Amino acid sequence: MIVEVVDARDPIGTRNRKLERLVQEEGKPLLIVMNKADLVPREWAEEYKRKSEIPVVFISARERKGTGILRRELKKLAKPLLGEKEKVKVALIGYPNVGKSTIINTLKGKRAVGTAPIPGYTKGKHLIRLSKKLWLLDSPGVVPIDDFDELVIKGGFPADKIEEPVKPALKLISRILETRREAITEKFGIEEFENEEEILRRIGEKRGLIKAGGEVDLEETARWLLREWQTGRFTLFASEEEKSQDFIWDFKDVLEGVERELLLDPRRILWRYGDELREKLDNQKRAGVREIEGITVGIATGFKKCDSALKFLEELTGKTAIANECFGKKWKGVIAILE
């Protein structure tokens, strides 16, 4: 089976139709995995999925979202083969830097394969067990890119090592304008412009990348922009603020319990509901807030730091935490009383 890994921000640029045709001609099952879905809005992803004639799954390997769906889809597609074969091998194929190694790590659940923002990092081959008969093969980004500027945009050549970065950066800007023009305004505050070069110059001005004579250092600016793009810090879509709205509010039960018992000391709440919360705790951000007799009780989990979880609750409620208790190992959560 073939899984074509694609960058969800640039599916047109990172899908390879020739490869897809070849796989289909061979009669092998093909699944398109749009990775880095955390960098695109959900509606956009769903629209894309609806239009595709090949099965598509959106995931964020880095945020460990959607991997359950991916596993299920792999098993579903493998089903017709599983009856007749001893072992079905799943091969991940894609351009460099689309996140193949990160996907493998996530599916395996451990840090099995090295990942790095430096393109071309994956070396050698690994077989990883997905189920008794289903095996995943990690292979390097084998899809060749002929055009150098395209190679850079797709992250196939580290931005810092490019000798002449301006041309690929201008091409990237032009690609961004084509895909989603507003991103330039949202990210850099640039509303009107003559052409790509003016955009690049103004980005340099904003970042203070100025040469000795007072002119904008276009090359440094180009490298910076390409680096932002390659590492995923520059997103075409939702800003961080919009993304933080994307929470699942499912502590209703716990909060109702808290209300019933009016246990307003967070330590006691944690003691009583700790196991339940720990069970629900993973890296998916969740939060719940409830007013109980003029006091606000809030729970948030799935954060890297307790402080961030607490800050989130404070911002959400516009109140200050007067007591809180932190919990969780890798992913942290907090339960707090806010006033």
Ligand SMILES: Nc1nc2c(ncn2[C@@H]2O[C@H](COP(=O)(O)OP(=O)(O)OP(=O)(O)O)[C@@H](O)[C@H]2O)c(=O)[nH]1
């Ligand atoms: N935002 C975001 N970044 C991701 C995601 N998955 C991977 N990345 C980042 O993309 C970069 C490349 O990831 P890798 O897993 O090394 O990519 P690869 O396809 O194995 O790359 P090669 O080794 O060059 O073939 C790293 O900086 C990852 O952290 C994701 O779901 N979201």
